[in-house]
Amino acid sequence: MRESKREAALEAAKRIIQRDGVTGLSYEAVAAEAGLTKGGLLYHFPSREDLLVALHGHVAQRWEQAMEAEGGAPAAELDRASRFGAFVRASQYPDRAELLLMLEASENPVNNAIWDDIYHRWVDPVPDSADASAEEVQRFIARLAADGLWLYESLATEHLDPELRRKLADQITAWGAPEASTD
Amino acid sequence: MRESKREAALEAAKRIIQRDGVTGLSYEAVAAEAGLTKGGLLYHFPSREDLLVALHGHVAQRWEQAMEAEGGAPAAELDRASRFGAFVRASQYPDRAELLLMLEASENPVNNAIWDDIYHRWVDPVPDSADASAEEVQRFIARLAADGLWLYESLATEHLDPELRRKLADQITAWGAPEASTD
DNA sequence: CAAACTGTACCGAACGTACGGTATAGTTTG
DNA sequence: CAAACTATACCGTACGTTCGGTACAGTTTG
Numbered sequence: 001m002r003e004s005k006r007e008a009a010l011e012a013a014k015r016i017i018q019r020d021g022v023t024g025l026s027y028e029a030v031a032a033e034a035g036l037t038k039g040g041l042l043y044h045f046p047s048r049e050d051l052l053v054a055l056h057g058h059v060a061q062r063w064e065q066a067m068e069a070e071g072g073a074p075a076a077e078l079d080r081a082s083r084f085g086a087f088v089r090a091s092q093y094p095d096r097a098e099l100l101l102m103l104e105a106s107e108n109p110v111n112n113a114i115w116d117d118i119y120h121r122w123v124d125p126v127p128d129s130a131d132a133s134a135e136e137v138q139r140f141i142a143r144l145a146a147d148g149l150w151l152y153e154s155l156a157t158e159h160l161d162p163e164l165r166r167k168l169a170d171q172i173t174a175w176g177a178p179e180a181s182t183d
Numbered sequence: 184m185r186e187s188k189r190e191a192a193l194e195a196a197k198r199i200i201q202r203d204g205v206t207g208l209s210y211e212a213v214a215a216e217a218g219l220t221k222g223g224l225l226y227h228f229p230s231r232e233d234l235l236v237a238l239h240g241h242v243a244q245r246w247e248q249a250m251e252a253e254g255g256a257p258a259a260e261l262d263r264a265s266r267f268g269a270f271v272r273a274s275q276y277p278d279r280a281e282l283l284l285m286l287e288a289s290e291n292p293v294n295n296a297i298w299d300d301i302y303h304r305w306v307d308p309v310p311d312s313a314d315a316s317a318e319e320v321q322r323f324i325a326r327l328a329a330d331g332l333w334l335y336e337s338l339a340t341e342h343l344d345p346e347l348r349r350k351l352a353d354q355i356t357a358w359g360a361p362e363a364s365t366d
Numbered sequence: 367c368a369a370a371c372t373g374t375a376c377c378g379a380a381c382g383t384a385c386g387g388t389a390t391a392g393t394t395t396g
Numbered sequence: 397c398a399a400a401c402t403a404t405a406c407c408g409t410a411c412g413t414t415c416g417g418t419a420c421a422g423t424t425t426g
Contacts, residue, residue, distance in 0.1 A: 004400075021287070023206050026385060040401050048386065099286065104204070106338045129347035137347075137354055144331030144351070145324050151334050152327060155289045164312035167320055168327070175324075187375080209411060222415095223376045231412065 006044045009034040010058040013051065017097045022104050025051070052104075056111045059097055064118045066090045075121040081177040084143070087122045088173045091150040092165050099154045135178050142176030189227045192217040193241040196234065200280045205287050208234070235287070239294045242280055247301045249273045258304040264360035267326070270305045271356045274333040275348050282337045318361055325359030 012034035016024050027048070031038045045051035064075075071078050071086030078086065105111035123143050127136040149168060153159060160168070195217035199207050210231070214221045228234035247258075254261050254269030261269065288294035306326050310319040332351060336342060343351070 006400095021205075021290075027387090028385075037402055039403070042387075043399095043401065046387090102338065103283065103286065106340070107204070112340065126343065127347065129344035129350070132347060132350065137350055141328050141351060141354055141358075144335060144355075145328040146331070147334050148327030148330035148332075151330050155285060157289070157295065160309065161312035164310065164315060164320075167312070167315065168324060171320055171324055172327075189375095210413090211411075219375095220377050221412095222378060225413075226374085226376060229413090 004044075005034060005036045005040065009036065009041055009044060009051075010055055013055050014059055014097045017055070017100055018095070022052075022100055025055075027051075053111060056101055056105060056114045059095070059101055060114045060118055063090070063095070063098055064121075066093070067122055080124070083122060084124075084139075084176045085173045087143075088146045088149075088169050088176065091146040092153065092169050094150045094154040096154055099151070138178060139176050142172050145172045145175070188217060188219045188223065192219065192224055192227060192234075193238055196238050197242055197280050200238070200283055201278070205235075205283055208238075210234075236294060239284055239288060239297045242278070242284055243297045243301055246273075246278070246281055247304075249276070250305055263307070266305060267307075267322075267359045268356045270326075271329045271332075271352050271359065274329040275336065275352050277333045277337040279337055282334070321361060322359050325355050328355045328358070 009030055013025060013030050016029050016033055020029075025048075027038045027041050030051070031041050034041075041051075045054060067086045067090045068074055070089040071082055075083055101111075102115050105115055124139060127133075127140055146169075149165075149172065153165075159165075192213055196208060196213050199212050199216055203212070208231075210221045210224050213234070214224050217224075224234075228237060250269045250273045251257055253272040254265055258266055284294075285298055288298055307322060310316075310323055329352075332348075332355065336348075342348075
């Protein structure tokens, strides 16, 4: 048991957030869920803030791992089309905890940076409004559609039919990679 | 005639949620913001749950009013293209409180119904996966892109350039209404 | 007509509990 | 041995909720 229930605590914290939202995240709840005591938790995370920061890192890392699994490689090793394809495919399987945490992060620069880093690795920067070509606009809209799919699946009580979901992902991917123009 | 502070309290609650999230919504905070006392608030909203339900209704109504303003008429009086156009244009100006509340609602059937009603009035139903035509898929993706735009503007620290934002909205609207251009 | 009564809209203080955090002493495990 | 815990007790505060009271407009009734 040496070397830590820390990971277990973070996984438990993630489950609690999925179930009860960020408000439900208390030391006692996490301790009960993870099978350790409040004292043990406080040993790893001296304050609730510390727990939250660690949780952002943990969940964000899992998200990037999911995209890497879809793409078969880290972002840096993929061309733009494959990178975007992995991003879109991963958007089919959202995690409620991700959405809740990203929202929570949007008001906190430190946590926001955690998510921003990953975003910057996987999606193109926002085009300049002045010299935005039709193609750039189309690619950005495809990215927004992927975000929309992700949001939809996060919020909707009833998930989309897997077949339709795949159709949507394929079409969004196609629109996001006009021509075979790689980097 | 003595003025009801009920409406003022709901507006105050909305501001508090925008600023501090749902967690920040306490009787004391709302009372201070709305200029009445905790006791007075309790008179109108006997429990925190009651306050939240009323707030969902209030904010959702404001959202629909924004879409009606964009479309120039209630959803029922608009054809599909104009309806979707109003939906997309309204998506350019998101309200952080809306996102937070929609998220909160997604776990509560009563509150969820409030938002669902409006959604059903303004966007097409999800296509059947079996007989989904390419056009239906395209329209649904356009709707997802509008949601993505809305999410982006809700979360991003830096808002999009208004010119680019308009370009995006126009293009999304065009994709959402293939073969028919009513403007 | 006025006194009594009713309902609505609040105020203000208090209560109980949950929670974040502290403290500390003991126990397992690599 | 030291890191990684367990177990228990405690403190202060924030918050939801209860409750008794106030002010006043309108309605009823002797």
